[in-house]
Amino acid sequence: MRSDALSYAGCEEPHFLEACTLCSKPLGHNSDIYMYRGNKPFCSQECRQEQIENDEAGERRWKVSSKKSKETSKKSETVQTGTLVVSN
Template sequence: MSYYYYSGCGDDDYKPHFLEACSLCSKPLGYNSDIFMYRGNTPFCSKECRQEQIDMDESKAKKSWKLSSSSSRSARKSEANDSSPSKTVQTGTVAVA
C-alpha cells in the first residue's frame, strides 16, 4: 500500500510518503509490517539496514573528528614555532637557600 500526501492543486504535486520505502536499500515498506526508524524520521525495512546506516554515520563522524583533531594539532604546532616575543619561554634553575 502506498501513502501519498497532497501539497497543491496539480498532478505533479503528489509525492510519496516518507514511509513508503527503506532509506538504504529502497525496498518498499509493506503495509502492517515492521518499520525500523533511525534519527527520528528515517525508515528502514530491517534491523540490518538500519544498523548499516548507523555504522556508516559513525564512520563518517569518526573521520570528521580525526580531521578536525589533526588540523587543531597542526595549528598548535605552528603556534609553538612562532617566534614572537610574547610566546618566548625562558627556562632555568632557581636555587632557594
Template sequence: MGSRMLSYSGGDDSHFLEACSLCSKSLGHNSDIFMYRGDNPFCSQECRQEQIEIDDAKEKKWRVSLKKSMETKKKSPKSNVQTGTLLVA
C-alpha cells in the same frame, strides 16, 4: 480521501514511509518499520544497523579530520607580526 502526512515545515510528506532509507525496498502497510534518528525508516534491523555503522564511520572520520586540523593550527604561528629595524631617511 487518503490520509496525508505533513512534515514539520508544513509541506506534503506523503512518501515518508514508503521505502527503506538504505535499500529503497518498499515498506508494506502491515510490516514492521524500523526507525533511526527520528525520520529515517528502514525495512529491517539489518538495514538500520548498516546505516548506523555508516554514520558512525563518517563521524569518526570527521573527528579525526577535526583533530588533525586543530593540531595543525596549534603548530602554526599565532600572529603575523614581523620584528626588525626600520630605517627612515
C-alpha cells in the same frame, strides 16, 4: 493516485515511510518498520544497523579530521616574543 494529504501544491512528494532509507525497498503497510534518528525508516534491522555503522564511521572520520585540523593550525601559529627598539 495518492491522496491529497500526500500532495502539496500539485507536487507529489513521496511519504517518508514509503521506502527504506538505505536500500529503497518499498515498506509494506502490514510489516515492521525500523526507525533511526527520528525520521529514517528501514525495512529490516540489518539495514538499520548498517546505517548506524555508516553514521558512526562518518562521525569518527569527522572527529579525526577535525582533530588533525586543530593540531595543524596550532603548529602553524607562531608567537614571537622579544623587545623592539626603535630609534630616531
